[in-house]
Amino acid sequence: MAFPSDQSPRPRGLSNSATRATAVFGIALVLSGCARLGEGPAASLVPGLGGSDSAEGAAAASGAGEADATAAMPLPNLKARVAEGLGLRPRPSEVVPENLPRGSRPNRAGVRVATAPGPGLSVRNAGIAEDLCARTRSNEGAAGRSPAEEATEPPSQTAEGPEQGAGPDEPTSFWPDFRSALTMDRVDHHQVDAFVRFYRTHEAYLNRAFERGRPFLPYILAELEKRDMPVDLALLPVVESAFRPFAYSSGRAAGIWQFTPGTGRHFGLDQNWWYDGRRDVLAATDAALDYLERLHRRYDSWLLALAAYNAGPGRVNGAIRRNQYHGKPTDFWSLDLPRETHGYVPKLIALSYVVRNTEEYGIELPAIPAQPGFAVVELDAPLDLAQAAEMADSDTETLYRLNPGLNQWGTPPKGPNRLLVPRDRAERFRERLAELDAEDRVRWVRHRIESGESLSEIASQYQTTVGVVKQANTLASDRITAGDHLLIPTATSEDRAYPLSRPQRRAATQQSGPDGRTRIMHEVDRGDSLSEIASQFDVATGKLAEWNDMAPGDTLHAGQQLAVWIPAGSDGRSSKVRYRVRRGDSLWAIAQQFNVPVHRLRTWNDLEEDPIIRPGDRLTIYVNPTQLAEHRG
Incomplete structure (x- = not known):
């Protein structure tokens, strides 16, 4: 047409x-x-x-x-x-x-x-x-x-x-x-x-x-x-x-x-x-x-x-x-x-x-073969990508580029049940896959449930989901008992073996910031939004999203770590932060958050001995990112 x-x-x-x-x-x-x-x-x-x-x-x-x-x-x-x-x-x-x-x-x-x-x-x-x-x-x-x-x-x-x-x-x-x-x-x-x-x-x-x-x-x-x-x-x-x-x-x-x-x-x-x-x-x-x-x-x-x-x-x-x-x-x-x-x-x-x-x-375009550069291999069980790369005589970067829909270290348990591999490696990959038992395609960890643990905490610890844990252990509900054991499917290799997984892409983005600024890591509280955090640190919401491989409308979850790039101080160590006071804040709590003395907060902001601060107020804070990272660690 x-x-x-x-x-x-x-x-x-x-x-x-x-x-x-x-x-x-x-x-x-x-x-x-x-x-x-x-x-x-x-x-x-x-x-x-x-x-x-x-x-x-x-x-x-x-x-x-x-x-x-x-x-x-x-x-x-x-x-x-x-x-x-x-x-x-x-x-x-x-x-x-x-x-x-x-x-x-x-x-x-x-x-x-x-x-x-x-x-x-x-x-x-x-x-x-x-x-x-x-x-x-x-x-x-x-x-x-x-x-x-x-x-x-x-x-x-x-x-x-x-x-x-x-x-x-x-x-x-x-x-x-x-x-x-x-x-x-x-x-x-x-x-x-x-x-x-x-x-x-x-x-x-x-x-x-x-x-x-x-x-x-x-x-x-x-x-x-x-x-x-x-x-x-x-x-x-x-x-x-x-x-x-x-x-x-x-x-x-x-x-x-x-x-x-x-x-x-x-x-x-x-x-x-x-x-x-x-x-x-x-x-x-x-x-x-x-x-x-x-x-x-x-x-x-x-x-x-x-x-x-x-x-x-x-x-x-x-x-x-x-x-x-x-x-x-x-x-x-x-x-x-x-x-x-x-x-x-x-x-x-x-x-x-x-x-x-x-x-x-006079333009010379890259050579592209007439046939697709991949072959589709059907799977009958989840497969770890590091293991798949080894069986295909390839590397995980190549597999992620052929399968960019994969967010984590393996193929999704609920599908799609296929993997794209380089066209010239497909036959050998299929042969090796047929020799591998389904239960050996991921690594299994035996986890002892501690008192107070929840399924969501355990799933997060092993970089998986509650649904996968429940499916692997035939659990009908989220209720678990301290002292029992769970079998958890996990990655066979360390994080760096999966360089284009969603967590690794985000981590790489958070490490790369603009010149003239210093990075601090901010932990998200319950109910936080990107726009609210951006306002606290006096940065643009779009920039905060960009520094964390996100979009401005993305939702956050409590405990999530965000990279915030703040202007570097003149001495190359101290950085100036413009903090927006939130409901429930006190001068002492803010000082603890940024690892600075309360009297310094008062001096930097011309505050009285016992000041009253209100939600929406702006405070100037000078922080040492290295000491702050150690403090929060």
Whole structure:
């Protein structure tokens, strides 16, 4: 299936009525020309007319939007769009360049490039595109990259030469067939032009993104072809996350397709202590394509479907209603959508165009084989990843990158019951797995229950869940008796053997802070929130979340340790903290918390001998982080 060209923005300075008159006149000319030439539907030849993208509104800047339950509404249908010359464009092999209408030109791959009539195309301030380019340069997508992920980034393999492992009749490279199947038009629009400039001048960025996507791109392409969906959508994870499987946005969107929690659950992606389906490339790809198919059925336009994937269907529906009410066009380019969404679709259009024309731009993309870089192995019992890596003659980092949905040290007891392993190691792995008894696939510890212990405390001690402990010991309730013993499934290796598990990724992030600041660790009390703790230490909530590999809306639990990076003192040892007094605080309790004398607190804040402090008051405290860490330890 090919992308529609949709509508191009109208020339600057024309009124709506003048634009419509010009459009009708132009369509009439092309339709008459098509009739004379006896060509196919005008929809495949006429460039579009009109002017406006990953996620839950603007807050989840680049994640799939929350599923929308908006009632049915009158939307442009496909037949009407074809009648107006705005339908689907044929594949490159079906295009006859010499018969293209005026205003269109074939590119190197034989794909028509739509050009809007007239100069001065602008729908929004021209600075938006450049601003979005700058944001892409700094962020490589919507969500930040954790230090743990950076440290284990796979090396890039350039040169699009033959790949090992392909059979005699199999294609050896992913790129040739993929390029020939790309069908997305390059619309003559300032944001598209800006992103084309960005991509063609940032080859290293593209190489990093495609190297991360190397194992998965052939799989995603095959899934799109099964559904007869445009193969250009295989590039969407580059726009969403730069193919970073552990990407986590400020809007709580996760994975290469950037699903928010609610949308992920709506499309069947489980999220629990052991597993996050939003990061599982196989499960999330299936969910993303389901979502995009549903949106395309609703709007009869892939550009509007992409906009709804980014901003949410509710926002797109509202923008369409407003334009219908005012008699304006309802194509993507004409809608008043969030700023982020205005750059989202142009990014994908530009990326598709640049990938199609890498030879023209002198860009050399990483070598990617035509077959997926993994094999799926079915499991009948939980498996420790360190043990799995040994059986696959691989390492746990590789397994985590192929299975980024795994949060802990092993596969989830309640599924999915599969593991992706390197394609060339799969056969040996299956043989060794068959020789290993199910009970030997994790390590079992015999724990004696002490007086006062609870199941949740015991589960936390062994980095597992209450449900797993109950299942392993056939417990019907949470009641346990001191002196009894429990069998606990645990990891076979030390924590450092699982560098990309959720706890290790967070620990690595907490160790890496901004220059000129000193880290202190803060223990969360019952009822605390990120915003409240950020206010106590006079730091931004978004920064506090970033320092702890979290999103601002994430919930906390009592006893959790958070890294807070406070300004370093002039002597390099003391750091200044602005503390916000909470209900129940006393000067003595605050002094104990920060390991400073009470009289110093009074001096630093010009307080009387027996001061009264109230919730919301701000206190200045100078702390020595090293001594504070020892005190709290």
